[in-house]
Amino acid sequence: xxxxxxxxxxxxxxxxxxxxxxxxxxxxxxxxxxxxxxxxxxxxxxxxxxxxxxxxxxxxxxxxxxxxxxxxxxxxxxxxxxxxxxxxxxxxxxxxxxxxxxxxxxxxxxxxxxxxxxxxxxxxxxxxxxxxxxxxxxxxxxxxxxxxxxxxxxxxxxxxxxxxxxxxxxxxxxxxxxxxxxxxxxxxxxxxxxxxxxxxxxxxxxxxxxxxxxxxxxxxxxxxxxxxxxxxxxxxxxxxxxxxxxxxxxxxxxxxxxxxxxxxxxxxxxxxxxxxxxxxxxxxxxxxxxxxxxxxxxxxxxxxxxxxxxxxxxxxxxxxxxxxxxxxxxxxxxxxxxxxxxxxxxxxxxxxxxxxxxxxxxxxxxxxxxxxxxxxxxxxxxxxxxxxxxxxxxxxxxxxxxxxxxxxxxxxxxxxxxxxxxxxxxxxxxxxxxxxxxxxxxxxxxxxxxxxxxxxxxxxxxxxxxxxxxxxxxxxxxxxxxxxxxxxxxxxxxxxxxxxxxxxxxxxxxxxxxxxxxxxxxxxxxxxxxxxxxxxxxxxxxxxxxxxxxxxxxxxxxxxxxxxxxxxxxxxxxxxxxxxxxxxxxxxxxxxxxxxxxxxxxxxxxxxxxxxxxxxxxxxxxxxxxxxxxxxxxxxxxxxxxxxxxxxxxxxxxxxxxxxxxxxxxxxxxxxxxxxxxxxxxxxxxxxxxxxxxxxxxxxxxxxxxxxxxxxxxxxxxxxxxxxxxxxxxxxxxxxxxxxxxx
Amino acid sequence: xxxxxxxxxxxxxxxxxxxxxxxxxxxxxxxxxxxxxxxxxxxxxxxxxxxxxxxxxxxxxxxxxxxxxxxxxxxxxxxxxxxxxxxxxxxxxxxxxxxxxxxxxxxxxxxxxxxxxxxxxxxxxxxxxxxxxxxxxxxxxxxxxxxxxxx
Numbered sequence: 055x056x057x058x059x060x061x062x063x064x065x066x067x068x069x070x071x072x073x074x075x076x077x078x079x080x081x082x083x084x085x086x087x088x089x090x091x092x093x094x095x096x097x098x099x100x101x102x103x104x105x106x107x108x109x110x111x112x113x114x115x116x117x118x119x120x121x122x123x124x125x126x127x128x129x130x131x132x133x134x135x136x137x138x139x140x141x142x143x144x145x146x147x148x149x150x151x152x153x154x155x156x157x158x159x160x161x162x163x164x165x166x167x168x169x170x171x172x173x174x175x176x177x178x179x180x181x182x183x184x185x186x187x188x189x190x191x192x193x194x195x196x197x198x199x200x201x202x203x204x205x206x207x208x209x210x211x212x213x214x215x216x217x218x219x220x221x222x223x224x225x226x227x228x229x230x231x232x233x234x235x236x237x238x239x240x241x242x243x244x245x246x247x248x249x250x251x252x253x254x255x256x257x258x259x260x261x262x263x264x265x266x267x268x269x270x271x272x273x274x275x276x277x278x279x280x281x282x283x284x285x286x287x288x289x290x291x292x293x294x295x296x297x298x299x300x301x302x303x304x305x306x307x308x309x310x311x312x313x314x315x316x317x318x319x320x321x322x323x324x325x326x327x328x329x330x331x332x333x334x335x336x337x338x339x340x341x342x343x344x345x346x347x348x349x350x351x352x353x354x355x356x357x358x359x360x361x362x363x364x365x366x367x368x369x370x371x372x373x374x375x376x377x378x379x380x381x382x383x384x385x386x387x388x389x390x391x392x393x394x395x396x397x398x399x400x401x402x403x404x405x406x407x408x409x410x411x412x413x414x415x416x417x418x419x420x421x422x423x424x425x426x427x428x429x430x431x432x433x434x435x436x437x438x439x440x441x442x443x444x445x446x447x448x449x450x451x452x453x454x455x456x457x458x459x460x461x462x463x464x465x466x467x468x469x470x471x472x473x474x475x476x477x478x479x480x481x482x483x484x485x486x487x488x489x490x491x492x493x494x495x496x497x498x499x500x501x502x503x504x505x506x507x508x509x510x511x512x513x514x515x516x517x518x519x520x521x522x523x524x525x526x527x528x529x530x531x532x533x534x535x536x537x538x539x540x541x542x543x544x545x546x547x548x549x550x551x552x553x554x555x556x557x558x559x560x561x562x563x564x565x566x567x568x569x570x571x572x573x574x575x576x577x578x579x580x581x582x583x584x585x586x587x588x589x590x591x592x593x594x595x596x597x598x599x600x601x602x603x604x605x606x607x608x609x610x611x612x613x614x615x616x617x618x619x620x621x622x623x624x625x626x627x628x629x630x631x632x633x634x635x636x637x638x639x640x641x642x643x644x645x646x647x648x649x650x651x652x653x654x655x656x657x658x659x660x661x662x663x664x665x666x667x668x669x670x671x672x673x674x675x676x677x678x679x680x681x682x683x684x685x686x687x688x689x690x691x692x693x694x695x696x697x698x699x700x701x702x703x704x705x706x707x708x709x710x711x712x713x714x715x716x717x718x719x720x721x722x723x724x725x726x727x728x729x730x731x732x733x734x735x736x737x738x739x740x741x742x743x744x745x746x747x748x749x750x751x752x753x754x755x756x757x758x759x760x761x762x763x764x765x766x767x768x769x770x771x772x773x774x775x776x777x778x779x780x781x782x783x784x785x786x787x788x789x790x791x792x793x794x795x796x797x
Numbered sequence: 798x799x800x801x802x803x804x805x806x807x808x809x810x811x812x813x814x815x816x817x818x819x820x821x822x823x824x825x826x827x828x829x830x831x832x833x834x835x836x837x838x839x840x841x842x843x844x845x846x847x848x849x850x851x852x853x854x855x856x857x858x859x860x861x862x863x864x865x866x867x868x869x870x871x872x873x874x875x876x877x878x879x880x881x882x883x884x885x886x887x888x889x890x891x892x893x894x895x896x897x898x899x900x901x902x903x904x905x906x907x908x909x910x911x912x913x914x915x916x917x918x919x920x921x922x923x924x925x926x927x928x929x930x931x932x933x934x935x936x937x938x939x940x941x942x943x944x945x946x947x948x
Binding site: 125126127128251253254256257258259260261262263264265266267269270272321322323391392393394395442443444445447474476477693697698700701702703704705727728729733734735736737739741742 | 839871879929934
């Protein structure tokens, strides 16, 4: 790849709490794509060459190259911990280069809580492989058996005191070999970093204002771009007179390509003023007749849908049905709601043949390919380089703003253009988490135990990431030669998408689950933390509580009747114990709620117990405290796991209490800022305790999306316990609580 | 040319008087602490102190600053020598993405300068209009209380 680069600094982290601001461009790595050695773990199987992941540098440092990127989840610190332990070097020697399409292994998208399972596992093994290789080289050099050598911070030492080091041993292509899968990895007692709290490498830069975000990236000569979006996504440009805007101070270019319009100006204020004037000058044809945020649930259940049975287990016993219950739960569209609106910097080569983009995309490889096709450039001519952005929690505006920046930069070749979305852009045009309807039905025996469990869900897409297809980029829909939105498909098992966690982990005699997937998107929706898991778990765990109440059973005891997985039972028991479930004393207006899920039914186990107070006169819910017990397999960073569980829990409380995107029949979104789309604030955040269930030696399960589902459901159950109002429509506004109290 | 005192230094700034302070700090002075979050006084990511009071720089005009000193997180400490408050954020690992954190720190700085020993409730109240989306709230509160304790 020979795209130009104008980098003076980038998201390169160096252990020890400072950022390395400069870097030199090495030639592109060529990765052998192999069918795969089954002894290799995670993404190492796809990229088995050691040098794809690791560089031992002459300056006694180590560079780790990874395709996964830092989103604020702490992944780069965790992989450095793994590398330092398995390679046997001091953690401060390691720097990380991540998410540069020209330099690192293509590990796909940083999503789905896959970074520890796929990247962490690979880094751990490739570091152990490199250590074994280097010890072997040292053995030859020192003329001793490899088994007698020990390694201390990169020095390889023989029993007689003679030594060499990694930096002496690697002089050329020593690491350009494939991993064998045979190198031993360390056991617990031999580790210095894994399982211990290592301070996050990126936090010091963030608290002192060092340039670490793409928003802080200002290459020399950079100018400012803004895109003017239509009043609603379905609108198209009817007319536009650009003359007045072109005459404004600082305006370098007004860009119009079909219905895609934007400005490039010298100063940021000038770009804002020009965009404002351009917005006033643009006349749009809008298209009504779509569902609104009120009618969306009926629309979802009547729109053409693909009905996908994902579980159909027939009951074999002949026990009589003594009672039945059916309930419907609803989730509105909800936002990622990043605090920093999306931004990107793009620089076209002077010859217009290639572009380099600094982006906070989660999917640099697939986004660069989608942008390349949108621009009609030759293969390899779009280079994306990850820099951190504000937390994204899934597919937000990151990729779309990268496409915007590329389109505006094309108009001014050789000049870096930064496009910064406004708050209104991000609120109105990010692809939301889809609205959903969940219907649960149970047939019960005389003791209130489930005989047959039937679960149906209706949803539009949870995944229109760029995926190398320009039709998934917002701007591409509006071009003179537009790229159509590809028809979304629902991701299947084992991870699932709309139907993620729709199969309850409880063992019922009869169990049927059907996904009704609606391909049409009246409002664009895509991956939002947990995909369908949040709403499905909310419905399942609310319904199981309703069944427990019918059976006059304790909700924790009732769950354990059907929960056979030992690790699941363990987190349920531990959350209940630490919360003090058995000894809890009811106070006026207070209630307690419980919920459990294993994310994707194959990742982290999380149980949450929660206490709330409900004001019957106002309908206000106050969450007082929450306890989360979590099992993510072997823990690399206990505080990192706690931070994810706490953060996910708080974000889920915000979704559950407050959030729903409002839009009209034209698809115009009125939730355009934080006043019209409020989120949880400091005074509303409860005390949270995280109980770790560590499993040394067990696979990494990932943590980032584990607590969202159980948190929302535990809250629903606590509210019902506190005041008798069973809320099945998200979010739980005071008006809904008051209506529930009257029901 | 406008004169602007920022982090102990006086700058001559070649920016229109009606420029938003946020863009002057970021683009003309190359500071990164104050962040663009909403541009409408709703989230606090752009918070700086002016004459010791916490102010939203996204809705403050350059001309409104006058002779008062503007302080950003860059004025509190450095990577090598963070201030006590910044160190407390590191010690409490009080961030996920960290985008809101410089605004939180400047809001907390104004609080602690005014009330060095605030209760937890006072810290929450002071930070209530500063938005965090990652859910780092309790860590941020602990960091401010730690800084208060260790001051």
